[in-house]
Amino acid sequence: MITKILIAEDHESANISVQKTLEELGITDIAYAYYCDDALNRIIQAVKAGSSFDLLITDLSFEPDGHKQTLANGMELITAARKEQPDLNVLVFSAENRPTVIEQLYNNYEIDGFVRKARNDARELKEAIHEIGRHRRYFPRHISQLIDKKNTYSFSDVDITIIQLLAQGTLQKDIPVYLQRKGITPSGLSSIEKKLNHMKSVLGFTKNEQLVAYCKDIGAI
Template sequence: MIKKVLIAEDHESASISVQKTLEQLGIVQSEYAYYCDDALLSVEKALQNGDSYDLLITDLSFEKDHRPQKTTSGSALIIAVRKVQPDLKVLVFSAENRSAVIVQLFENLGIDGYVRKARGDAKELLKAINHIDNNQRYCSQETIQLMKQSKSHDFSELDIAIISQMISGKKQKEISSYLKEHNIFPSSTSSIEKRLNYIKGTFDFSSNEQLIAYCVKMGIV
């Protein structure tokens, strides 16, 4: 039974809405944090006091401001809280709509639910919290749809390295050196070409520019 909830969200307005939703569900013990570090601290404190949270509702992107932070993103926060309280349920509430990012949240971070900030998001929050309360994962139909069309080419560490280097303006020779330095193989310019060609082939892309645009749009890099 979810009784105590922590909201990690930098947008005050979004936080207010989530609080109101919790009120509707009769959840009175809700705390909120505008910074990831504060959220992590709250989780740790509550745990020490034997009064731990049952659910963390968090955004993904937190904006930097004058206050320097150790934890600067929702993903990092989730990883951090999992270390101190592995059984804490996590519901992500974010505007993110890139399937690669959402898939990664479920698969790598093992979140319990995802609600996208969009039309009807408040109603969806209600549903999601109820699902999680019943120990079910929640993911809207729309989001499932989104994740399916995730033309799944697995971008390997190598692929990501190559593409990232291209995005920072490096040419093939420089990328080859970079790969050698970082012990990523294969690393020859020839292999880089091969790899790029292969990826472009699977997507039916004809230029690097096309590939880069896709990767950025999809949040792969």
Template structure:
């Protein structure tokens, strides 16, 4: 089992649950920090002393206070931690529900497991840590099914259309933006056509419903 664990979490209640989970796995050497910058410094210090952590458990979002932080969220911490220690195992423990965001954690940031903060999350966290230790990449069936519904074929042009639409831009304003940024096609007719195609792809009745769907799955 893992010998040395670093937990990055700013909620005391969550920390109590994590403590119970780790003790149940007979992991006795673990440390808590509440800031991502401090976590990275501890990772660097441990690596320099040839006593690296072998598991990082991290939340994604942290409450802001008067202490200025260079690393703004868990994603930035994970990115820097992996640069420092590529073999480090990472489990994210978060309330995040957006499928695209979670999928990016695996594909872009290289995490090994994701556990949703919810009822019975202690059991899921324990099972996930055990499987990650055995070398598995752990993704729950619920998350996997949600990710399968994300239309990854969307390109930069499509995402910009959706983003502008979500901001309340009208078609003439979208056209002006596309022209200014040399994005093709930018005719009103082409914009209308692509929005119709996107609504069909999402199974949305109108633009409002399409934007709601996109926000739910973390595309915008």
């Protein structure tokens, strides 16, 4: 059963509406934070006091506003929080809608639920909390639809290096010298062309710009 919840959300209005939604569920033990660092501190304090949180509801993007923060975003908060309290349930509440990013949250960050800020988000929040309370992960239908058609490619280090160079403005024909300088083989221009062609064909792309966009999406570069 979920009774004690921490909300990490920098937008005041979103924070308010989550609180209100929780109250409608009869949950009264609510703490909230506008900064990731603040959220992590509350988790640490609660663990120390022996009254840890049952659930963390967090956004992904936190806008910098001058205050120095060690945690830059929700994903870093999740990692840090789980280090302090491994059994903490995590529900992500975000406007993110890129399937690859959401998939990463479930697979790498092992979150327990994701609710997208969208039309019926308040209702979905209630459903999600209900499910998580029954020790089930909440996986919205529209997400699984998106993720099912996944054509994922696992990039090698050299692949990433090449795409990074492109994203930095390096001409394709100049990449060989960069690779040679780092002692990376193969470094021939033809090999680079071949690697790029292979990546693009696997992912169904035709242009380098698509590769750059895709790698940005999944956080590979």
